[in-house]
Amino acid sequence: MLYFLAQEVTKHSFRQKVWDYLMKNELVNFPLPVYDRIPNFKGAAEAALRLAELEEFKNAKIIKINPDKQQEPVRFLALEANKEILVPIPRLRSGLFLHVTPVAGASKNELTTLSKIHGLMEAGKPLGVDSKIKIDLVIMGSVCVSRDGYRLGKGKGFADLEFAMMMRMGAVTQDTVVMTTVHDCQVLDSLPPEIFKEYDVPVDIIVTPTQTIVVNPKLKKPSGIIWHMLSERRIKTMQVLQQLKEMDEKEGKIVTLKEEDSDVEIQKPYRNRSNYVKSKKHFKTRKDVSGINDANEEGEKQPIKTRFPKRRTNNKVKSGNDNNVFSDEVEEKVENNDKSMQQRRKNLRQKSKTQVNFSLKLSNIPSGARIRDLKNALSERGVKPNEITWLGYRGICYLHFNKLRRNNSSPEQPIQVDSIMANLQELRIGDSTENMNCFIVVEPAKPISRIEVTDVTSV
Numbered sequence: 001m002l003y004f005l006a007q008e009v010t011k012h013s014f015r016q017k018v019w020d021y022l023m024k025n026e027l028v029n030f031p032l033p034v035y036d037r038i039p040n041f042k043g044a045a046e047a048a049l050r051l052a053e054l055e056e057f058k059n060a061k062i063i064k065i066n067p068d069k070q071q072e073p074v075r076f077l078a079l080e081a082n083k084e085i086l087v088p089i090p091r092l093r094s095g096l097f098l099h100v101t102p103v104a105g106a107s108k109n110e111l112t113t114l115s116k117i118h119g120l121m122e123a124g125k126p127l128g129v130d131s132k133i134k135i136d137l138v139i140m141g142s143v144c145v146s147r148d149g150y151r152l153g154k155g156k157g158f159a160d161l162e163f164a165m166m167m168r169m170g171a172v173t174q175d176t177v178v179m180t181t182v183h184d185c186q187v188l189d190s191l192p193p194e195i196f197k198e199y200d201v202p203v204d205i206i207v208t209p210t211q212t213i214v215v216n217p218k219l220k221k222p223s224g225i226i227w228h229m230l231s232e233r234r235i236k237t238m239q240v241l242q243q244l245k246e247m248d249e250k251e252g253k254i255v256t257l258k259e260e261d262s263d264v265e266i267q268k269p270y271r272n273r274s275n276y277v278k279s280k281k282h283f284k285t286r287k288d289v290s291g292i293n294d295a296n297e298e299g300e301k302q303p304i305k306t307r308f309p310k311r312r313t314n315n316k317v318k319s320g321n322d323n324n325v326f327s328d329e330v331e332e333k334v335e336n337n338d339k340s341m342q343q344r345r346k347n348l349r350q351k352s353k354t355q356v357n358f359s360l361k362l363s364n365i366p367s368g369a370r371i372r373d374l375k376n377a378l379s380e381r382g383v384k385p386n387e388i389t390w391l392g393y394r395g396i397c398y399l400h401f402n403k404l405r406r407n408n409s410s411p412e413q414p415i416q417v418d419s420i421m422a423n424l425q426e427l428r429i430g431d432s433t434e435n436m437n438c439f440i441v442v443e444p445a446k447p448i449s450r451i452e453v454t455d456v457t458s459v
Contacts, residue, residue, distance in 0.1 A: 011152055011195050018144045018186055027183055031069060031380075038141035038154055040070040041183035043209030048073035048181060051139070051207040052081070056177045060136035062086065064097070064166070066159065067117055068141045074181065075115040080108075086127065086135065087120050088162050090425035096165065096240045098124025099133075118382020121423045129243050135171045138163065140203065142180045146191040149202040149215035151180060161241075163201045164225045168244055174221055179205045187213065199226050231258045357402040358417055360385075361445035365395045365429060373430040381423050398445055417444060 019035050021027075027042050028034045041047075051057055051074060063078050064086040065071050078085050079102055086097040098120055103110065113119045127133065140159050145151045153159050166172040180203045187206060202219035205212065225244060235241045235257070248255050362374075371390045374397065378385070385399035401420070427440040 009192060009195065012155065014188070014191065015143045015152055015155060021185055022183070025185075027185065029069075036154055038066070038068040038070060038143065039183070039186070040068070041186065043183060044070045044181065045073040046209035047183075047207050048077055050209070050212060051179060051181055052077045054179075054205070054207075054212065056137055056179070056205065057081075062133065062135050063137045063139060064088075064135050064162075064172075065139045066141045067120065069117075070181065071139065071141055072115050074139055075120075076111055079103075079106075079111050079114060086133070087124060088158070089126075089422045096129060096162075097127040099127045100124045116382065118423060121382075121419045126418075129165065129169055129240050129247070131169065131171070133169075133171055135166060135176060138166075138172060138176060138178045140178060140180050140201070142182050142186065142203070144186045144188055144191075145180055145182060145203055145206050146188050147206070147213055147215070148190060149204065149219040150191040150193070150196055151201065151203045152191070157199075160199050160201050160222065161225075164199060164222050165240065165244060167222060167224045168248075174223075176221075177205065178203050178221070179207060181207045184208045184210055197229075198222060199229060227255045227257055229258060231260075359401070359445045360399045360417075360421065360424070361396060361443050362399065362424075362427075363396045363441045363443075365392055365397060365440060367393075367395065369429040371397075377427060377429050381427070383420060383423055 019039070022034050022039050022041065027039075029040045029042055029044075031037065031040065034040075048071075057063075057078075058081075060083060062084045065075050065078065067087045067090060075085060075087070079100070082102045084102070085100050087100065088097055100114065100120055100123055103114065103123075106114070114123055140151065141153065143152050143154055163172065163178075178201060187208060199222050201221060202215070204215050204218050206215070207213075225241075225248075227245070227248075230241070235245060245255055365374075369392055371388065371392065374388070374390070378399075383399075386402050387400040389398040389400065391397055421442050421444075424440070424442045427442065429440060
């Protein structure tokens with residue numbers, strides 16, 4: 001049962017209502033769960049085909065499209081129609097846009113790969129704030145929109161900030177058309193105008209799998225970057241914002257930032273914790289069965305029984321008498337096995353160390369995550385490290401890469417470290433409640449001595 005009407009009317013309350021409805025009615029595809037995301041709604045391909053029939057799309061030569069999964073069909077159709085596309089670098093950490101140009105004679109399979117996030121990261125060329133590019137059409141993702149043009153994203157503000165930067169660069173104007181593709185259930189009759197601010201970007205055309213809605217009259221778009229809404233911390237985390245701030249100051253503009261840093265992003269747990277509580281109860285029951293806190297007939301407590309096996313040692317084996325004829329033989333075998341295992345690990349470490357060009361450190365890994373969860377998440381992003389050093393019990397791991405340069409590239413061409421780091425932004429590992437809103441922190445790291453090196457091809 002939803003208590004939406006009893007809640008305070010905020011942007012988040014509308015997002016929550018739409019996310020809940022999409023999940024309850026199974027109207028979304030991977031990635032799941034949908035919370036805190038732009039929904040990859042069922043029918044995204046049909047909406048993309050409908051959008052591609054519009055004159056605004058056909059006449060556009062350069063299109064800015066968001067990198068979310070639900071816009072993948074739009075990116076494919078744009079590239080197939082020989083259009084240039086701009087895709088924001090995730091979270092704007094290492095730049096502004098990736099500029100992807102059509103590939104002459106590319107097959108549909110090649111265009112499909114190019115339209116995916118890892119294809120964009122590999123083929124896209126970084127575009128800075130000093131670019132003089134002109135954008136003909138902007139296509140945004142949305143959590144929900146109203147028929148009169150108000151739009152709500154996932155709540156991080158990056159899409160609005162990207163538009164403000166494009167305005168500052170002169171890449172877009174008030175007349176640049178802004179479109180969005182959504183499921184029909186994401187279109188609301190109205191949204192309260194009072195919850196929207198001057199930096200929120202409205203939409204001009206809404207496209208669903210079944211209908212096209214042209215907003216009339218159009219709402220006013222932001223005119224540029226509103227510096228007093230940004231904190232010093234947020235600017236320092238985005239190089240492009242820092243560059244634009246310096247450009248404004250050189251032009252003699254007075255840039256006043258927000259005095260109090262209230263830009264901290266708060267992650268809210270959305271999923272039901274019942275499974276987690278259930279598992280804790282199950283664990284407690286098993287401990288009770290093992291005899292913990294049980295009492296004997298005299299009322300004395302029994303000693304706690306550990307569930308962990310005793311560690312194997314190199315002591316001589318005894319079996320009733322002290323003169324076991326097999327004891328020396330067993331001890332010798334154990335020692336030989338230990339030496340052999342140590343030598344194999346040493347050889348593997350030496351071999352791996354010489355091949356590593358660079359490493360990335362991943363931290364903030366949930367305690368319940370496993371290396372197979374990491375491998376699955378990396379595979380979805382198209383990231384293929386040569387080796388993984390897994391230290392999940394410490395909440396960290398290392399990805400080791402080599403041979404990142406293309407076969408036809410010159411030796412002077414830099415390794416694509418920034419591209420891989422950008423591809424790993426907003427990475428999550430696992431599906432448990434603990435991992436729901438836990439983003440993995442990615443940063444460069446020097447090659448380290450392996451504690452446990454796992455071949456990425458192993459199970």
